[in-house]
Amino acid sequence: MDQVDEQVEDSEDDQDTVIQDLEPLSYFGTDFDVHGLVRRLNSGDIVVPNFDPAPTGTPGTGGFQRKFVWKRPQMDRFVESLLLGFPIPGIFLVQQRNKKLLVLDGQQRLRTLQRFYDEKLENGAQFVLDNVADDFKGLKYSELEEDLRRTLDNTFIHATVVKYSPTVSGNESVYSLFERLNTGGTNLYPQEIRVALYHGSLVEAIRDMNAFPAWRNIFGPPSERLKDQELILRFLAFWKEESQYKRPLKGFLNEFLGRHKNMEGLNIEELRRTFEDTCNTASELLGRPALRAESQVNAAFADAMMIGIATRLKSGPITDGEALKAAREKLLENPEFKSSIARATADEDRVTRRLSMAKKAFRAVP
Template sequence: MTHIDPDPTAPNLFDRVLTDDELEDITAAEEISSAVTFSTQSFDVAGLVLRLDRGSMLVPTYGKDDARIDTDGFQRGFVWTKAQMDRFIESLLLGFPIPGIFLVKQTASNRLLVLDGQQRLLTLQRFYEGIHAKKEFSLKNVSEQFKGLTYKTLGDSLQFRLDDSYLHATIVTTDGSAEMNEAIYQIFERLNSGGTQLTAHEIRVALSAGPIIELLERLNSNESWRGLYGPRSARLRDQELTLRIIALFTNADKYARPLKTFLNSFASTVRQPTDTVVAASKLFEQAAEVLLPLGPSALRNQGASQINAARTEAIFVGAMRAIADGRLTTNLQLAIDALDKDAEFVTATTRSTADKDFVLLRLDKAAKAFSA
C-alpha cells in the first residue's frame, strides 16, 4: 500500500507517494532527544537579505559539504513556482502577516542556518538581486498596482515598506553534537507536515551532509547498481537503500527499531567514513557487479513490479558477507531461487520488515544462500 504525496515535480507516480515503510519512519515514536535552547527574534527583511548576501545566514542544501557549516541543514532544493514567489512579495507589500521561520545558531561561528523558511528567504534574496532563473525578477502574478515592478522600480515608499517588513524567527542554539543534531532532526520532522512531505532520508541527507553522503552517492551512481535498481528515484529512495545496506552489513548487531533512528545514528557516527565503511562500500560494488547478470528481477519479489527494499538489503548484505568470507557460490541464480522458495525469507521481506527479528532472519538466510 502507498500513500499519495502530491509532488508535481516527481517524474512518475511511484516517486509521488510515500511507501508504508516511509510512512512508518515519519510517524514512529522515538526516544526523546536532548532538550534544546531557543529564543525568538524579529528580523527586518533588508537585514535578512544582507545576512544571506554576507553569508552570516546560510541555507544548507542536500548533499552539499560546506566548510562553513558545522551543524546540520534540512533543506530540499528551491521548489516554489514564480507565482508563489510573486504572491509572497505582494503579501509583504500589502502588509499581510507572514509565517515565522526557524533558524539554527552555531555556537562556534555564530552563523545562522535556515531550518525552515528557505523558500521565503531565497525569494527575498532573488527579488532584491533582481534575477531569478537567469531572468529579470519582475512581479507578474500579482494585482495590477504591482505588476511589472522589480525591487529597483518599486519606488522609495514601497522599498521602505518592504525593507522594514518583519519576519519572526525561532532560533535554536546547537553545539553540533550528535545528540543535539538528533534533537534538531526531530524538530524538523515535526515541522514537516505540509506541502510535499519529506521522507526520513530526505531530511537525513542534509543532516549528515559531507563525506558519507558523497560516498553513498558514489555507490548510488555505480553502473551495476543502476542496472539492478533502475531509474533514479526523485525521492532518494535508491540512495537510502545503499545506506541501509552499508549500515546493516557493518552494524546489524546494533539494529533496533525505528529504522530511521538506526540510520540517523549510523550516518552521524560515520559522517567521516571509517575504514570499515570504506571496505563495505567496496564489497557493495563487488556484489552489484556479480548480481547484475541476474537482472532487476533479483531485487523484486515474485510478481512484483517495484524494488523490494527489505529483499534488496538482504540479498546485497548476504552476497557481501559471502564475498568477504571468500565463499560466494558460483550459482547465484540457484541462491535466489532458494530464497524465493523459503517461506520464512518471503515473510521477513514482506511483513513487519523493520522488526529486528525479521531483519536479522532475512540477512542470515541470504548469507547462507549465497555461501558455497
C-alpha cells in the first residue's frame, strides 16, 4: 500500500461482505478483430475506465485514469503472442446507457494494442518491439511485413459483453463483477471502481470538493487510492440519507451514487456549502485531530465528526473552539462511542450510535 494511504485507518470491516439480492446479469459473447478494437478505442466507442483523481484526456478513456501497470516486457510479449498466433485471454466489457462499452477486464492488453498501433509509449517514446524474438526485434507497427500486419489486424479477441441494466440492483451486480475481475497489478479500492462505474456530475463534484483547502488541512495529502474522496461520499450519503442506511456500507454508497449520479434530487450548491462550512469549522477549531481518533484518519470517526459538526452548524456558527475540543475529547472517552468506531463499524446500530452520539455531543457547543 502506498505511503499516503497508510495515513488512513480503514476501520471499515465489511469490504469483503457480499452485497445481497444481486440481479442476474445478461451477457453475450462476441469476437472483435484487433484492428477493430483499436479503432473503437480511438473513437471512444470502447472506453477504458480511469481511476485517478485527474483526467488525462487520453483517447478511449473516461472518468479518472488508473496508472498503467504493465512493464515493457509484458507489453512487448503480448504483441509478440498475437504475431505468433498464440491464444490469449478474453476481455470483459459492459454496455453503457449510450451504447458505449466500458472495459471491466482487459484494459492493460487493450491499451498496449492502442499504443503499439499509435507507435508511441506513455512517455512519448517510440513503441518499438524489444523484449521479443529476433524476428520481431526493432519493429514498430508500420514496419511489419504485410502478411504479419494482416495477421495482427485480423486476430480475433473474444469479448464477454454485459448488457446494460437501468436498475440499481443491476449496477450493484456490475460493481460486484468488477470486484471479482479485479486482477490488475494493483487491486482497485471500492471508490476507484465507483468512479469508473458511476461516473457523472456527482463524482466530478466530489473531486472538486476534495481540493477544498480546509478539507486538505484536516485530511492531509491527497490519497492516490481515493480514500479522501470516499470519505466525502460517506459524508454526503449519511447527511442526505442516514435513515436509509443498511449494511454493507459499500452497497449503501453505491446506491447513493447510482441514484444521484447526475445530481438527481440533490441541491449540489447546498451540499457544497454544508461541506465547506463543516470543513472550515473543523480546520479552524480542531485542526489536524479533527478526523483522527489517534494518529491516523479514522473513517468511522470522521463520519461522526463531520455529521456532528454539520448538524450543529444548522443552528449557527460555532464560536467556542475550546468547548468543541472538550466535546470531542469527551466522545473519545466514552467506551460506547469508542466501540462504535473500532470494530464492526458498518453495523447499522453502530453507525446510528456513533452519529447520534456525535450530534448530541456537539448540540450544546456555543
